[in-house]
Structures are given as C-alpha cells and as structure tokens.
Amino acid sequence: MIKQLRASAGIWFSLHGTNFIVDPGPGTIVRVNKTRPKLPLDNLDAIYLSHRHLDHSGDVNVMIEVMTDGGFKKRGTLLCPEDALKDDPVVFQYTRKFLDKIEILIPGVRYKINNVEIETGIGQNHGCETYGFKIYSEKIPVISYIPDTEYFPHLVDYYKNTDILIISVVFYEKREGILHMCLSEALNIISAIKPGKAVLTHFGMSMLKNKIWEKEEEMKEKTGVDVIAAYDGMTVDV
C-alpha cells in the first residue's frame, strides 16, 4: 500500500446490474475514475468493508460520497464490521448520514443488495473484526472472498461449494506470528475446496519479488484448479 507497487483500490463487482465495491483502500477514487471501460459510478449500490485496516478502508468515506452523489442523494448500503463504526471509527459520523442503510456484519447472515445476496463468512483471525463472504445470485456462480487472515482449518469448511474463490495471500513464505496467509496455505485451501477458479490477490512484497504471475501453471498443477494471480485493473468474467 505505502509504495503503491500494487494499487489498493479494492474489488468492484458488477452482477446483473448490481454494483458494489469491496475494501476501498487508499487511491480507490483515482482508480475507479481512470478505469476503461468506465465503471458505472452513478450506479454504485453498496460498499462492503471486510475490516477496518487502512489498506481496506482508506477511501470508504470517499466512496460513500460517490454512492450518494456527494451526500446529496440518500442512498446505498454500507456493510461493515461493528468495530469500523465504534471507537476510533473509520467510517465518519457525517458520511453515515448520507447512506440509506448500514448493515453490521454478522457471520452467517445474508444481506440482500437488489438481486444479489451476500452471506457474511466466519470471523477471520486477523486482530480486528474481519469477515469475508459468499455471493449468491441467480444465474451466476457462487463467488467467495477470503480477506486478510491467519490460516485456520475451518476456512475450508465454510468456503467449500465455491465456484470462484478470491483469496488474499500476502506472503510467499510463512512468517510466524503475523496474522496473514502465505502461498502454501492458500494453495492448500484451494486444493481442498476445488473451486472452478481461484484468484490470488492482496500481494505483499515477497509475492511480487517472486513474480507470482509467472507461477500460474505450477499452481494449476499443484492444486488441479485454474489459479490466477490478480493484477491492477484485471477483469474476471463470471
């Protein structure tokens, strides 16, 4: 995030006319305005914040203004953990007033955004309240997102039956005591879940130094799954 070797602008979902952004970190407003083809900024329906850390929440207030036409149109939903709103909140009091709805994430609960259902995943092990999700919508595959977390076996139980898995992999090699996943742990999860496609994202320096994008074939052989390494501006057709 600090050096912006990779952008910290989160993930934009466009599913049958429903638009939401996940984890709008610093620079999101710049990236979403530069993207070609243009993103439908006027039709942003929701913002999903997996956790309060700055690399995920830096532009959350800015994106609330995007969704509400600078605060002039009361609309849209923010989904976030409770601790994003409490002591030292990352969502300002004044921007909350622009929103139509705030949904506080509770594991296992499904939230409806138009024709899309977002089910909050199990709590991650990451030092603050952190939740991924599974997306259910007619005529699209099940899309899951595992955000920042330390590896723990229960991840596999919850995220099985996923068609497209988006998984945050910060470290190339295991670093003890830091609540992030490394590549071998992520590949173990992918091998166990066997999604149709797995997208690795949220790379730290060691993933870039080891040129993770050159290892897709190797990862496919290891897991039996179509594993791809995300890059800035990548589009995945679902």
Ligand SMILES: [Zn+2]
């Ligand atoms: Zn984090």
Ligand SMILES: [Zn+2]
């Ligand atoms: Zn992070």
